[in-house]
Amino acid sequence: MGSSVKLTLYGGVNKVGGNKVLLEDNVYDVKVFIDFGINSSEFSHLKAKNPDPTKVEQLVNNHILPRDEDLPIQNLYSKHFIYDHNKYKFREKVRDCENKVDPPSNLDGILISHPHRDHYQGLSFVNRNISIYAGVVTKRIIKASSLCMPPKFENFLYGLQWTRFRTGNTINIKGMEIFPVHVDHSIPAAYGFIICTSAGIIVYSGDFRMHGPLQLMTADLIRKARELSEEKRNNIKYLICEGTHINKGAIESERTVKQHLRKLFNYMLFDYFLVHYDRVNWDRFRTYVNIAKKFGWKFIITEKDAYFYNRLNMKAVYDTMKDPNIEADKDILILSQDDTKLPWKKSLNELLGKSEMTPRRISIDDLKTLEGKFFLYFASNWDYNKIKNYLPPNLRGAFICSNVDPYAEDYRFYKNKISNELFEKGIPSYRIHSSGHAKVHDLIRFVNEINPEYLIPIHTNYPEAFEKIFRNENIKIILPIREIPIEVDC
Ligand SMILES: [Zn+2]
Structure with missing residues (x-):
């Protein structure tokens, strides 16, 4: 019998940024994306070839966003809310969108971990019927940032359906529970997610650090994951863990x-x-x-x-x-x-x-x-x-x-x-700088404290480093391949 839960990474694989993780749970009949970012280098390579993209197909053809036909999702992208900035002024486009309705989609939501563009910028293109789950301040920063960016195709967020959360809330999607917990990062309002799937608990770290002024927040994510694991008498099955600095040691703050x-x-x-x-x-x-x-x-x-x-x-x-x-x-x-x-x-x-x-x-x-x-x-x-x-x-x-x-x-x-x-x-x-990402010693601490059965590295140029660094521990490392589903073993 196949697994009831699948994880497919459409970005952030062997790369820093552009995370897009599709989680499908057949028992709960849920499909959600965790983050929907655009990788900044992939996007600037496209712009070098084609300076002014205004069509989703250009992003899809260059593997910046997943191709609709390759997904188990209908109508992921918007039919009406794609902004051609060469054709319209921003206000005209907003007026044009006022009475438009996108067709229904079977995607149950997109969870946004934090307001860095490499985690959310793909939202400009998604079907406006899809619920976007984001922290209260996360949404506020995304909105303020988009207003301060040039009024272009990739910054058009008008019409999105936001559902806001805070640490302590439970997001319930068709019975599947998701616990967002704040983490410390180089931006306020960054979260990790603990997802109680039918195949066990999956933790998504988001981007985080353990040396910043709010380092205790990252400790809260670890504590909540351990608590839920005990409460549900269920091991933490998977940790999808950022690894930007798995190659770097530095003591800084x-x-x-x-x-x-x-x-x-x-x-x-x-x-x-x-x-x-x-x-x-x-x-x-x-x-x-x-x-x-x-x-x-x-x-x-x-x-x-x-x-x-x-x-x-x-x-x-x-x-x-x-x-x-x-x-x-x-x-x-x-x-x-x-x-x-x-x-x-x-x-x-x-x-x-x-x-x-x-x-x-x-x-x-x-x-x-x-x-x-x-x-x-x-x-x-x-x-x-x-x-x-x-x-x-x-x-x-x-x-x-x-x-x-x-x-x-x-x-x-x-x-x-x-x-x-x-x-x-x-x-x-x-x-003069201190990083927004956990250095290798903090990544090791974080992984050991979460203690998952499996670990999927994301948001890193060095996923295989996790295999070597954790070779003597009882954690199986799964090196993700872009667009190839990982079946979550029950
Ligand atoms: Zn970030």
Whole structure:
């Protein structure tokens, strides 16, 4: 008799990012995807060949998304909500979608572990009848991020049917129970899932670390998995485990980032620092703003960043997301972006119109005459290209690259290009960073504490390393093959 449960990986296999795991449970008659991300290198390779994709077929033909006909799912992709940004303006497309209804689909849901694009960006293309399960803040960050991204095909989330959860909730899909539990990562609102299938308990780690400020959250996932295993008198059958840094040992933390920055400040040799990290890395944002305050420096962000952070400040669930506070924090200056006419501009103008905030708004020309010392943050290549010609030539600056895990070749290329270009202008580069992913020693601890019968490595360039590292333990490692189902043994 065949197994009642199957797992098929459509992304994140021998690669970092782009996780898409289809879980089918015949006893519960459930089909769900766990994450539905787009791998950033695969997507940039497509864009190198074809600069402006606007059709799902282009993603499918390049194996970025699974082909509808190869799936046991009807109507996975939307018929009406695919945004051709060359044909429509964003608002026109929204209006066009208002009365549209997609055909029914037999997919019971998509669970999103956290708001990094390599875990959720495929949502832009899915049938709008499918339920999207995401954490309360996860959804909020995804929405705020999509509003801050260019209004393009791959960022169009209008019409999705969200079901929100928090740690402590149970998601029940046709009787199959799923327990989402928060984990620590380089972004707030990251979760792992414990899924009680008819063939036993399956744990999906999501992306996580055990050295960050919220490391106890990762311990909560482990504890809940062990508790459920005891309660249901059922071993943990499978662990689908991220392995970004299975090849790397390093002892680091957000605290070491702060310590290294402080050391750099001991010398007081620079007048400004150009800084780059992922906008959604809230811990990193806080670390930098705290350092700026401590030394009496200003921290400059763009209007788009201010909009993003303020939106999340306003409805902060975690206390950590109230700090830094865009409205109250006088050391944060806001760089005007006159060329942007996006919907969020209006609400930002209202915020910045408040008299006490007006002096904190500066123009790009002000950079050249700014008094006092400052950090200047850029989130993207686009922002970098805007500011690079306005850096004050009479001041001594340095670039600090503080971005998360540049595992993709093209990302490294882009970062080196910036470093080289700045060096030409007499601006040297530093790298000060701590990863969002568990290092090898923490991965070993995590796996041993979960203690599954089988382990499937995902989100890693080195899945076979798990076989070698766990060779003396009683855990069977299953190396996944993209699109080939793994039958969960009962
Ligand atoms: Zn991530």
